[in-house]
Amino acid sequence: MAVLLRTLWSNRTARAGVIIVGLFLLAISVGGALMPYSATDMDFLNLLTPPAWTHPFGTDSFGRDVLTRVLLGGRVSLAISVTGVSLAAIIGIPAGLAAAWYGNPIDQLLMRCADLLFAFPSFVLALFLMVVLGFGVTNVILAIALVYVPIFARLARNLALTVREEAYVQAARLMGQSTARILGREILPNIMAPIMVQASISIAFGVIIEAGLSFLGLGVQPPTPSLGVIMADGREYFNQGPWVLTLAGLFISFGLLGLNLLGDGLRDLTDPKLREKTTS
Amino acid sequence: MAEQSQTLIEVSRLVVSFAQSGGSGMFHAVDDVSLKVARGEVVGLVGESGSGKTTLAKTILRLYKPAAGTLQFEGCDITRLGEKALRPIRRQMQMVFQDPLSSFNPRVRIGDAVALPLRLHKPGPAHQIQSKVQDLLSRVGLGPQFAARYPHEMSGGQLQRVAVARALAVEPRLIVADEAVSKLDVSVRAQILNLLRDVQSATGVALLFITHDLRVARYLCDRIGVMFFGRLVEVGATADVFSNPRHPYTRALLSTLDDDDGGGLAALAPPAPASSGCRYRSRCPIARSDCAAHRPELQAVGDTHTVACPYVLSD
Numbered sequence: 001m002a003v004l005l006r007t008l009w010s011n012r013t014a015r016a017g018v019i020i021v022g023l024f025l026l027a028i029s030v031g032g033a034l035m036p037y038s039a040t041d042m043d044f045l046n047l048l049t050p051p052a053w054t055h056p057f058g059t060d061s062f063g064r065d066v067l068t069r070v071l072l073g074g075r076v077s078l079a080i081s082v083t084g085v086s087l088a089a090i091i092g093i094p095a096g097l098a099a100a101w102y103g104n105p106i107d108q109l110l111m112r113c114a115d116l117l118f119a120f121p122s123f124v125l126a127l128f129l130m131v132v133l134g135f136g137v138t139n140v141i142l143a144i145a146l147v148y149v150p151i152f153a154r155l156a157r158n159l160a161l162t163v164r165e166e167a168y169v170q171a172a173r174l175m176g177q178s179t180a181r182i183l184g185r186e187i188l189p190n191i192m193a194p195i196m197v198q199a200s201i202s203i204a205f206g207v208i209i210e211a212g213l214s215f216l217g218l219g220v221q222p223p224t225p226s227l228g229v230i231m232a233d234g235r236e237y238f239n240q241g242p243w244v245l246t247l248a249g250l251f252i253s254f255g256l257l258g259l260n261l262l263g264d265g266l267r268d269l270t271d272p273k274l275r276e277k278t279t280s
Numbered sequence: 281m282a283e284q285s286q287t288l289i290e291v292s293r294l295v296v297s298f299a300q301s302g303g304s305g306m307f308h309a310v311d312d313v314s315l316k317v318a319r320g321e322v323v324g325l326v327g328e329s330g331s332g333k334t335t336l337a338k339t340i341l342r343l344y345k346p347a348a349g350t351l352q353f354e355g356c357d358i359t360r361l362g363e364k365a366l367r368p369i370r371r372q373m374q375m376v377f378q379d380p381l382s383s384f385n386p387r388v389r390i391g392d393a394v395a396l397p398l399r400l401h402k403p404g405p406a407h408q409i410q411s412k413v414q415d416l417l418s419r420v421g422l423g424p425q426f427a428a429r430y431p432h433e434m435s436g437g438q439l440q441r442v443a444v445a446r447a448l449a450v451e452p453r454l455i456v457a458d459e460a461v462s463k464l465d466v467s468v469r470a471q472i473l474n475l476l477r478d479v480q481s482a483t484g485v486a487l488l489f490i491t492h493d494l495r496v497a498r499y500l501c502d503r504i505g506v507m508f509f510g511r512l513v514e515v516g517a518t519a520d521v522f523s524n525p526r527h528p529y530t531r532a533l534l535s536t537l538d539d540d541d542g543g544g545l546a547a548l549a550p551p552a553p554a555s556s557g558c559r560y561r562s563r564c565p566i567a568r569s570d571c572a573a574h575r576p577e578l579q580a581v582g583d584t585h586t587v588a589c590p591y592v593l594s595d
Contacts, residue, residue, distance in 0.1 A: 167383035170343050174375055175397045175450070176367040189387050 007269060014265020020258025028074040037065040039072045039225045048241040058243040060233055066244050070251045073225035078255075080137060080219075080226070081206030084144025085199060091145070092152025093195065097183045099153070100160035111157065114150035122147040126209050130218045140219040144206045155198055159191035197266040204259035211252060227252050287355075288453055288486050289317040289340060294349035296332075296339045309335040311510035312349070314578070319453065322480060322487040324501035324518070326494060326533070332510040333490045334378075337456045340488070341373050342366055354453070371401055374447035376476075378459040380439035384431035390442055391417075391427025397449040416445040420475060437468035444475060448483070455480075456488045461496065473500060494537050498522055503584070506530050508560050509553040515578065516585030526587040528564045558589070566591055 008014040032039070043063035051058045057066035099107040117125065126143035133139040163169060164187065172186045207227065213219035214228025215235075222229050227248060234245030296310040310332045317323050325333040338344050340351060342358055351359045353369055361369070377383040384393055394413045398404075414424045420441040431439060440460060447455050457476060461469040477500060480487050491497050497504055497518070504521045506514045506529065514527040525531045553559040557572040564571070568591070578586040581593055 167377035167379060168385045170338075171375065171377070171383055171446070172385075173343065173363070174341060174370050174373065175446075176370045176400055177396075178367075179363065186385055190385065 008262075008265060011265045011269055013261050013268060017258050017260070017262030017265050020254065021262050024074070024255040024258055028071050028078065031071040032068060032075065035065065035068040035071065037068045039069045040064065040223050041068075048237065048244075050241070051243055051247070057247045058241060060230075060241065060244050061237050066230070066247060069225040069230050070227070070248050073227045073230050073248075074251065074255065076220060076224065076226040077207050077210045077214075077228070077252075078203070080140055080210045081144060081203050084141040084210075085148055085202045085206050087141065087145035088148030088202070089152050089195070089199060092149040093156045093188070094183075095149070096153040096156025096158075097160050097187065099157045100164055101179065101183060107157070110153060114154050117146065117150040118154075122205070123209060123212060126213060127216075127218070130213060135218050135221070137220055140210055140213050143213065144209050147209065148202050148206070151198065151202065152195070155195060156191065159194060160187050163187050163190050193266070193269075197263050200259050200266060201263040204256045204263070207252065207256060207259075286318050287316055288319045288321075288353070289315075289488075290350075290352040291315045291336075291340060292350050292352075294336070294339065294351065295347045296335050296344055297347045306347075308347075308510050310339060310346075312575070313507075313510070313512045314349075315505060315512060315515065317454070317486055317488060320480075320484040320486055322489060322500055322502045324497035324504045325488065325490045325507060326492065326497050326504060327507035328492060330509070331507040333507050334458050336507070337375075337458055337488055337490050341370070341375060341456060371397075371450040372453045374450065374452040374455050376440065376443045376447055376455060376457045376460045379463055380436045380443060381431060383443055384439065386431055388431075389427065390429050390431065390434065393431075394427070394442065394446050394449055397446060401450050412449075416449055417442070419448065419479070420445045435468075436464050437472060440464060440472050441475060444472075444479060448479065448485075451483075452485060454486045454488065456490070458490045459492070460489075462491070462493065469496075476500065494533060506533065511559060511575075511588065512578065513560065513589070514585075514587045516582065516587075520582060520585045524585075526581055526585070526592040527560075527589050528566055528592070529560050530587075532563070 005018070008018050041064060043059065045063070046055070046059050047063045048061055049055055049059045049063075055065050055067065057070060060066055060069070095110050099110040120128070125147055126140075129143040129146055130139055133142065160183075169182060169186055172182045177186070210219055210226065211228035211231065214226045215232045216228075217232065220226035220229050222233070230248045231245055231252075234241070234248060238245050292314045294310055294313045295308055297306040297308045299306060313332075313336060315323075315336075325336065327333050335344065339346050342351070342361065346359055349359070350357060353372065356369065358366065358369055384390070388396075391410075391413050394416055395409050398409050398412055413427060417424060417426060422438065422441055422445070426434065426438065426442070434442070443460075444455075455476075460476070461472050464472060473496060476487065476489075479485070487500075489497065489500055501518050504516065504518050505512050506521070506527065508529050514521060514525070514530045521530065522534065525534050553562060557574060558564070558567075558576050561567040561571040576588045576590055578588045579590070579593060580586050587593070
């Protein structure tokens with residue numbers, strides 16, 4: 001872990017990503033507790049007050065502190081995204097490994113299913129699932145998972161196909177290792193780096209999907225704050241209080257920027273052709 | 281019956297095919313090959329790259345599935361066995377690969393890489409496995425300090441020694457060495473060849489040695505099989521093949537031995553091999569019109585010497 005962090009630190013893009021993601025995580029984990037308000041405290045004497053020292057992001061139409069809501073909402077959004085992406089990885093990676101290892105017909109079957117899911121733009125697919133399954137947090141998680149399962153499956157398959165022919169995998173077969181052990185201990189650790197890159201970028205987009213679905217009123221239901229819910233609120237009275245939508249949006253952008261920089265940095269570090277340039 | 285028990289591997293009429301890349305149809309990488317390897321024997325497979333020698337060897341280890349023919353290991357038919365049924369048989373067959381670095385998982389320390397086959401086959405207390413690992417490493421001339429290293433921290437020659445140690449860990453009956461020295465520096469090659477020879481004579485393991493380097497084959501092998509585009513064209517005791525080569529392809533190969541770069545097969549100008557009949561006829565100096573009509577079978581020209589050309593049987 002320490003080695004990983006040190007390597008990340010040596011790459012400028014990754015370093016920026018680590019700092020931003022670190023600040024973002026710090027803000028949403030302890031920030032909410034440090035704020036003197038709670039996400040649902042209403043103050044009817046201070047409706048839609050612009051940003052000031054007492055309310056750095058202003059208040060919304062119920063007089064709730066926007067910064068508190070954004071910090072707690074960020075936690076909700078990120079938790080939903082991480083859960084959805086983890087679910088996608090847990091299903092997708094073994095499926096991809098199995099497709100690569102066993103070949104046809106399993107490979108064909110799994111990859112055609114992945115193609116089918118790929119054919120839809122991810123947000124349309126997520127919307128479709130919400131309509132079929134109904135609204136709510138669990139279904140947002142499932143929608144995010146469904147969007148990312150084919151991506152993880154295909155990535156794991158393609159990576160495993162290249163590693164599969166390596167001599168050490170053949171040596172493992174000759175040694176009599178079980179298929180599960182070969183896939184889990186010989187192949188998976190050696191394809192993990194690109195998968196981590198994909199995961200960090202997927203978490204960023206998962207936040208966007210969650211925000212989008214909640215913005216449309218399909219996801220997290222008010223008064224629970226999530227970034228999408230806050231922005232949907234802010235849109236209604238944008239003319240009276242533009243800071244609600246704008247600052248919540250900037251907060252999301254900040255987090256996504258960090259996740260994307262982290263992903264790019266990780267990708268640079270794991271690409272051996274770029275490694276020498278970036279680590280020097 | 282007595283002869284039967286001496287045979288370790290019997291390959292008969294083996295065909296291995298791959299889907300042709302970019303086109304339709306199948307390409308026979310190994311085409312109707314029959315070969316026997318006796319216990320404790322050192323057999324060399326020589327031929328230019330693309331002649332199917334590696335494919336043949338990997339199919340014998342059942343890393344590939346044969347399309348036709350049969351494979352017997354110690355009298356047991358392994359042609360169609362599944363991965364699971366192969367597992368107990370696989371420990372009798374090990375391989376030393378061409379590229380020393382890629383034959384080790386980059387994330388596993390050398391000591392663990394050698395300990396793994398031990399743990400899989402003869403589970404025992406940790407200290408016992410540790411001492412067995414040290415023992416194996418010292419047998420291939422490496423000190424115990426190497427156990428803590430990662431593959432990328434070692435040289436090609438050292439890794440190839442570890443590969444031999446790892447193969448020996450399961451006490452196999454057969455080790456396939458696939459161009460095991462071709463990626464090493466010339467100065468290290470002889471050390472690894474000597475190691476293989478010492479290990480072979482100490483343990484009595486059979487060795488299937490694949491090489492494009494005729495000098496290496498002559499140094500190490502009891503018998504030699506010459507392959508040309510998926511077919512075995514001549515098989516015989518090393519001394520016979522080198523002193524009295526019969527097949528025109530073998531003769532062409534041996535004539536390159538005197539060249540400066542020594543035993544390289546690259547010197548041969550290659551017209552495409554013929555697709556029917558004798559595949560060598562497009563390069564063959566003694567080709568006749570009926571060479572295209574049928575494929576020559578291996579025929580005996582001596583006690584142990586066979587050749588797949590009907591026109592060189594008497595000499």
